[in-house]
Amino acid sequence: MQEVHTFCPDCQSPLLASYDLKQVKARVDRDEISRRRKGMWRWHELLPIQNPDNIVFLGEGDTPLLRVPNLGKELGLSNLYVKDESANPTGSFKARGLAAAVSRARELGIEKVIIPTAGNAGGAMAAYAARANIRATIYMPKDTPRANVEESRMAGAQVILIDGLISDAAGMAGEKARAEGWFDLSTFKEPYRAEGKKVMGYELAEAFDWTLPDVIVYPTGGGTGLVGMWKAFAELEELGWLEDTKRPRMVAVQAAGCAPVIKAFHEGAAFCDFWLNAHTLASGLRVPKSFADALILENLRESQGTAVAVRDEDILEAQSQLGRREGIFAAPEGAATLAALRILIENKWIASNERVVLFNTGSGLKYLA
Ligand SMILES: Cc1ncc(COP(=O)(O)O)c(C=O)c1O
Numbered sequence: 001m002q003e004v005h006t007f008c009p010d011c012q013s014p015l016l017a018s019y020d021l022k023q024v025k026a027r028v029d030r031d032e033i034s035r036r037r038k039g040m041w042r043w044h045e046l047l048p049i050q051n052p053d054n055i056v057f058l059g060e061g062d063t064p065l066l067r068v069p070n071l072g073k074e075l076g077l078s079n080l081y082v083k084d085e086s087a088n089p090t091g092s093f094k095a096r097g098l099a100a101a102v103s104r105a106r107e108l109g110i111e112k113v114i115i116p117t118a119g120n121a122g123g124a125m126a127a128y129a130a131r132a133n134i135r136a137t138i139y140m141p142k143d144t145p146r147a148n149v150e151e152s153r154m155a156g157a158q159v160i161l162i163d164g165l166i167s168d169a170a171g172m173a174g175e176k177a178r179a180e181g182w183f184d185l186s187t188f189k190e191p192y193r194a195e196g197k198k199v200m201g202y203e204l205a206e207a208f209d210w211t212l213p214d215v216i217v218y219p220t221g222g223g224t225g226l227v228g229m230w231k232a233f234a235e236l237e238e239l240g241w242l243e244d245t246k247r248p249r250m251v252a253v254q255a256a257g258c259a260p261v262i263k264a265f266h267e268g269a270a271f272c273d274f275w276l277n278a279h280t281l282a283s284g285l286r287v288p289k290s291f292a293d294a295l296i297l298e299n300l301r302e303s304q305g306t307a308v309a310v311r312d313e314d315i316l317e318a319q320s321q322l323g324r325r326e327g328i329f330a331a332p333e334g335a336a337t338l339a340a341l342r343i344l345i346e347n348k349w350i351a352s353n354e355r356v357v358l359f360n361t362g363s364g365l366k367y368l369a
Contacts, residue, residue: 100196201232
């Protein structure tokens with residue numbers, strides 16, 4: 001239990017954490033968790049930290065699930081919601097994953113962590129590492145939004161800006177990690193970021209009185225949230241905490257300028273091809289190939305979901321619509337879910353009374369020049 005894990009060296013694929021759910025069920029029930037102080041760690045029996053002193057908490061979790069009636073009316077949907085992850089520390093859902101990963105790193109006695117990032121994960125890692133007294137190094141593309149660079153430096157991290165994409169940053173961070181003994185917190189190169197992200201799935205189940213929505217629309221880069229939530233639903237089912245075990249159809253959204261998951265999904269492929277010349281203003285979606293591509297595709301298919309690519313101009317229009325209609329200043333990645341929803345409605349993939357949750361994964365404020 002106190003071993004340092006990364007990923008499977010034989011098949012080069014992610015490792016996921018597992019729990020003795022019978023024991024968890026004997027120790028705690030869902031109502032007790034609902035009564036606890038707000039935040040991600042009220043689910044601690046289902047998270048990978050053994051000693052609570054190691055938890056690094058900055059207020060992550062329990063973000064609002066907002067009904068968006070104006071938008072719903074405009075689109076002809078009676079049950080439309082936005083899970084607004086911009087309320088997390090550092091202004092994005094990346095806080096959840098990095099809270100779990102840095103807490104676990106602290107528990108394992110790791111003293112220095114490194115990450116390649118499209119931006120928000122770096123800022124989140126820097127913040128949690130600062131609180132945990134762990135050294136942090138971050139590799140980012142040089143055109144990453146300025147807020148991500150500044151927030152990381154402000155938290156004391158060493159930031160290295162590179163010419164290239166997150167995939168190039170990953171190569172460089174990996175090299176430094178191997179040469180100098182830094183622990184690599186790249187997406188799915190360790191098991192615990194997905195554990196933090198899965199709590200979004202628990203929170204949805206709780207908010208819908210222990211049932212699940214019909215459709216979840218999620219902006220997918222590395223895919224931690226999508227894979228994490230799918231895992232959360234399986235755990236809730238095994239715990240017997242769901243009133244109705246009908247699972248949501250999961251929708252992966254990517255930008256047309258970088259859509260490896262969309263292409264692989266529609267071609268029926270088991271893995272993604274590396275996407276060449278990736279470009280989109282939604283920096284978090286500029287991931288040419290996820291390390292968890294097979295898992296993402298598997299989860300989408302199991303859920304009877306789908307995958308949708310959206311153009312940058314439609315992301316910008318959706319961002320403005322979210323602001324105008326609902327007062328939400330969404331990150332472009334979050335706004336991409338609304339652009340995708342329009343396509344799904346047009347294709348009659350969604351019925352008007354279905355419960356649909358869009359994920360706004362971050363704050364639009366982080367993208368101002
Ligand atoms: C705001 C935002 N949304 C979505 C994503 C994609 O998330 P994931 O890599 O977990 O799929 C990112 C990644 O950087 C992001 O910053």
